[in-house]
C-alpha cells in the first residue's frame with residue numbers, strides 16, 4: 001500500500017469511529033451533567049458531577065433501577081443459556097442429519113425472526129394474564145426465547161457445518177457413542193460458535209423493550225430498558241435525562257465486558273490441524 | 278485379531294447408484310489386503326462399510342466369525358486411519374492417541390504406558406504435548422496411526438493414508454507401516470491409489486472397477502497373470518502396451534512384426550480375427566544389447582523412435598504405431614478409465630540406459646515373446662492367462678510372508694526378553 005492510500009484508510013477509519021462512538025460519548029458526557037446543566041449548549045459538562053449515578057444507585061431512582069438490573073441479568077442469562085443449549089441440539093441435527101422437514105424448520109425459524117414483535121405483544125399480554133405468567137421472569141424468558149432461538153439456530157448451524165464430519169466418525173470408530181462423540185469432539189470444536197451465539201442471544205434479550213414494558217408491571221420482573229422509561233425527574237418540570245443517561249452507561253458496561261471477555265474465545269480456525277491439506 | 282469375510286456386499290447410495298456391486302472377499306487373519314482401483318470405483322465405500330460408517334444395502338459382513346451388519350462402529354472394535362487423518366484439534370497429541378483408551382475407561386497408568394509404547398514405535402515422544410495444528414504432515418499421519426495402534430483392535434483400516442505426503446516421506450511411512458503390520462500381525466485393509474504402495478505393502482491386492490472385483494491375487498500374480506485388459510493396464514508403471522494383432526497359425530501379426538506363440542497360447546487364440554496383444558515395456562530391449570543366447574527367445578523388428586527419456590538407471594523409448602480405428606477407440610476408453618493421460622497409439626519401451634538409440638531415427642529392437650498376453654478386444658478377457666502359474670506365484674508369496682511375520686515377531690520377542 002502506498003503512503004497515500006494508507007493515509008486515506010486512516011482518515012476513513014477515524015471518521016467511522018467518530019461517527020459510531022459520538023452518541024456513546026454524548027451519553028457518557030450527559031450522565032455527568034447536573035440536571036440544571038443539561039441544556040448548557042456544550043458537549044462537556046460545565047462541572048462534572050456524579051449526582052446522576054448516586055440517584056440511580058442509592059437515591060430516589062434506586063428502587064426502580066436496581067431490581068430492574070437484577071431482573072435483566074437473571075432473565076437474559078437464563079434465556080441465553082436455554083437458547084444456546086436448545087439451538088446447539090437443533091443446529092447439530094440440521095447440520096448433520098437428513099430428515100424430512102429440515103428446510104421447513106429453518107424457514108420457520110427465519111419467519112419467526114422477522115415477525116414483528118409488536119403484533120404479538122397484545123395477544124401475549126392477554127394470554128399471560130389468563131395463565132398467570134404476567135409480570136414473572138418466566139413470562140419474559142419465553143418470549144425472549146422466541147427472539148433468540150431463530151438467530152441462534154442459524155448461527156450455530158453455520159458453525160456446525162464447518163466441522164469436518166470425519167471428526168465425529170473418527171470418534172465413533174474410536175469407540176464413542178453418538179452422545180460421547182458430540183460431547184467430547186463436536187462441542188469443544190463448536191465452542192467459538194457457542195460463544196458467538198451466546199453473545200448475540202444475550203444482546204437481543206438485553207435490548208428488548210417491547211416485551212419488557214408490556215408484560216411486566218412491577219419490579220418483580222421489570223427489565224432495565226422498561227425501567228428507564230419509567231424514570232421521573234426530581235420535580236414534574238425536570239426531565240430525568242441525566243439519570244437515564246447514567247443508567248444507559250451502566251447497562252452498556254456488562255455488554256462491553258461480555259464481548260471483551262469472550263472475544264478471545266471467538267477465535268476462528270480452532271479446527272486448524274484437524275485435517276490435512 | 279480377526280478375519281474379515283464379505284459375502285455379496287452391495288452398496289446403493291440414495292440415488293440408486295451402486296457404488297459397490299456384489300463384492301465377495303475373504304481376508305485372512307493377519308493378512309495385509311490392498312484395495313486399488315481408479316477414482317470412484319468404490320474403495321472408500323467398501324472400507325467404510327467394513328468399519329460401520331456406511332450402511333450395507335445387502336450381503337453379509339462377517340468379522341471374526343460374527344455377522345456385524347447391524348453393529349455400530351464402536352461395537353466392531355476396528356481402528357481406522359482416515360484419508361485426512363481426522364485428528365482432534367482441541368486435544369494434545371498425547372490425548373489424541375489416548376482418546377480410544379479414555380473412552381473405554383482405561384485407568385491412567387495403563388493409558389500412559391500404552392501411549393508411551395505407541396509413541397515409541399512412531400517416534401512421537403517430543404511431540405506428545407503439542408497440538409495437531411503445529412505438526413507437520415508426516416507427524417500428523419503418525420499421530421493418526423498412533424491412535425489406531427494404541428488399542429487392541431481386531432483390524433486396521435487405512436484409507437489412502439499417505440496420499441498427501443511428499444514422495445520422500447511417503448516412502449519412509451510406507452516401510453514404517455509395513456514393519457508395524459508385520460510386527461503386530463494385525464489384519465489390515467489398505468486403500469490406495471499408488472502403484473508402489475499396492476505392489477510393496479500387500480500380501481494380496483484386490484483390484485476394483487466400478488464397484489466390482491476384477492481380481493484378487495498377490496502383486497506378482499497380478500503383474501504376470503492378469504485376468505483381463507483392465508487389470509493388465511492398471512498394474513504396472515509405465516503401463517502395459519496393447520498392440521493390435523491378427524492370428525495366423527502359430528503367430529500373431531503385429532505392427533512390430535510377427536510374434537511367435539507357443540502351442541498352448543496359440544490354441545487359446547485360434548479362430549479369432551482381431552486381438553490385442555499386451556506387452557510390458559521391459560519385454561523390449563535395444564537389439565544391439567541383447568545376448569546371443571537370449572536372441573532366439575524373441576523376435577527382432579525395426580521401428581522409428583519418436584522420443585526417448587533417459588532417467589539414469591533406466592531409459593524409455595516411445596514408438597508410434599498404426600492401429601485400426603475400432604482398437605484405437607477401445608484403447609482410448611480404457612486409458613480414460615485408468616485415469617492415465619490420453620493414450621496415443623504408441624508403445625512405451627524400456628531399454629538399457631547405456632543404449633545409444635536416438636530420437637527420430639530408426640532402430641532395431643528385440644521383443645521377448647515368452648511372457649506376452651493376448652486379450653479379446655471386446656470382452657477384455659485375457660485369453661492366455663495361466664491360472665496355475667498365477668496360483669503358484671500367490672502361493673509362494675504366502676509362504677514368504679509367513680516366514681517374514683515369524684521373523685518379525687521372533688525379533689520382537691527377542692527384544693522383549695533382552696529388555697526384561
Ligand SMILES: Nc1ncnc2c1ncn2[C@@H]1O[C@H](COP(=O)(O)OP(=O)(O)OP(=O)(O)O)[C@@H](O)[C@H]1O
Pocket residue numbers: 290291292294296314315316317318319320321322323470
Ligand atoms: N454419499 C454419496 N452419495 C451418492 N453417491 C456416492 C456417495 N459417496 C460416494 N458416492 C459414489 O460412490 C462411488 C464410489 O465412491 P468412493 O468414495 O468409494 O470412491 P473411491 O474408490 O474411494 O474413489 P477415490 O479414489 O477418488 O477416493 C463414486 O462413484 C461416488 O460418486
Ligand SMILES: [Mg+2]
Pocket residue numbers: 320321322
Ligand atoms: Mg476414496
